Amino acid sequence: MKKDDCIFCRIANGEIPSNTVYEDEYFRAILDLSPAAKGHTLILPKDHFDDLFDADEAVLERLLKTAQKIGAGMKKYLNCDGINVVQNNGAAAGQTVRHLHVHLIPRYEGDGQMVTWKQNASDPEEQKKIAAGIADAV
Numbered sequence: 104m105k106k107d108d109c110i111f112c113r114i115a116n117g118e119i120p121s122n123t124v125y126e127d128e129y130f131r132a133i134l135d136l137s138p139a140a141k142g143h144t145l146i147l148p149k150d151h152f153d154d155l156f157d158a159d160e161a162v163l164e165r166l167l168k169t170a171q172k173i174g175a176g177m178k179k180y181l182n183c184d185g186i187n188v189v190q191n192n193g194a195a196a197g198q199t200v201r202h203l204h205v206h207l208i209p210r211y212e213g214d215g216q217m218v219t220w221k222q223n224a225s226d227p228e229e230q231k232k233i234a235a236g237i238a239d240a241v
C-alpha cells in the first residue's frame with residue numbers, strides 16, 4: 104500500500120523524479136539528496152512501511168538480496184573500498200523519513216566519514232539478565 108502524503112512512496116512509485124540506480128517490481132533505489140559520499144544510495148520499497156518492524160516478510164526477504172546486488176554495482180562503478188549498509192528505525196535511532204529504507208554508503212580508506220557509536224563497558228550479570236529478557240520476548 105502507498106501513503107499519499109509520504110515523499111518516499113511518491114519517489115519510489117515514480118511520481119516524483121529521482122536519480123534512480125535500480126528499479127524492480129518491489130523496490131526503487133535512488134541517490135541520496137544529501138550524500139555522505141558520492142554514490143550514497145537509498146533502497147526504497149514501493150509499498151509503504153514505516154520501518155523494519157512494520158514491513159512484510161516478502162519485502163524483507165528481498166531487501167538484503169537487493170542491497171547485495173546494488174552494492175556490487177556500486178563497488179564496480181565507484182571502486183570504493185567498502186560499503187556501510189545502514190537502516191534506521193525511529194527518530195531516536197536517526198530515522199528522519201518514516202518510510203522503510205536502507206542506506207548503502209560507499210566508503211574509502213581514510214575518508215574520515217563516520218558511521219559509529221560510543222561503546223560502553225558491560226556488566227556480566229546485567230548482560231545475562233538482558234539476554235534472557237530479550238530471548239523471552241522474541
Ligand code: AMP
Binds near residue numbers: 134
Ligand atoms: P534516515 O535519516 O535514515 O531517515 O534517512 C533519510 C535520508 O533520505 C537522508 O539521508 C536524506 O538525505 C535523504 N532524503 C530525504 N529526502 C530526500 C529526497 N527527496 N531525495 C533523496 N534523498 C532524500
Ligand code: ZN
Binds near residue numbers: 152201
Ligand atoms: Zn511511504
